[in-house]
Amino acid sequence: MRRIFLVYALVLVLLSPAFSFAAGWRDGTYEGWSDAGPRSIQYAKVFIQDGEIAGVILREYTDRLVEKDWTCYDYPPFGEAARTLGTKFVEAQLAEIDAYTGATGSSTGWMQAVERALKKAGDAKKEKQYFDGTFLGRSEVADRGYYEVVWVTVENDKITGLQVQRVLADLSVLDPDTYEGFPLEMARQAYAQELIGRDNADVDAISGATGLMNMLNIAVRDALDRASTK
Structure with missing residues (x-):
């Protein structure tokens, strides 16, 4: 009888909301x-x-x-x-x-x-490097006061999507169609093509847009840091 009582008491403890056995x-x-x-x-x-x-x-x-x-x-x-x-x-x-x-x-x-x-x-071994999802990241501020913000989508530890916006010194967002110089959207698309499928931000092959590439690499690393399971 005493053994039955002890088992019953143990079950009550395990079912208690305060017991964090599973955590x-x-x-x-x-x-x-x-x-x-x-x-x-x-x-x-x-x-x-x-x-x-x-x-x-x-x-x-x-x-x-x-x-x-x-x-x-x-x-x-x-x-x-x-x-x-x-x-x-x-x-x-x-x-x-x-x-x-x-x-x-x-x-x-x-x-x-x-x-x-x-x-x-948790104590469980981390099987993945990143959480699946979409994460924000930003670059450093350029000499002219703007910075790049990225939305990086990750699935099964691979980058599957990228969106970019440039934030100006007054915190407004640049309209790419008004940008004078190397076509901004073309450079962004070239960067995205190099990035998709990677698990890192080590892109180094965007000819004519080295400054933008370096800023986007930093922004993507920042996003991946937010996505990290570690």
Whole structure:
């Protein structure tokens, strides 16, 4: 009878929400990024202590990779979501929580970012170099004040897609048709052809557009860093 009671007690412990047997999270600080949408990307920094989620910091960036300041953002639901959802992840000890009403897109992105951070914290061997998805990256700023932003799509550890925009010093986006000089879209297409199918950003064969190529290489490396499972 006593043996039956002990087995029953063990089952109750294993089924308890507080028991993180399946998680196996290692203590430390882990970062995760969501898939990039056309206008934003979400970021999470997750702190693991004693095998549990001890804290979560949430951020969101625009399509120019400029961080949104929720303290003065002109859409209140976003600010409330950014301020409160970190605590919800700690309470749930999961990456899946209820989305904040009025900020569903941001909430969903943060859940994905937290999920990816927790996968990095897990003990399981990383079978892939990158998460599948689309990730934002940016180059350094050129002498004339602009920089390149890329959307890099990754599937099965290979780059399968690339989109590019040039952000000017005033944070507006350049219309390629107004660019004077080497045809910008032609150079971008040549770069994409060299990049697709790779697992890195070591393109070195764009004649006549060396400066652009170097900036795009940096931007793609930045995106792949966000995609990394390590």
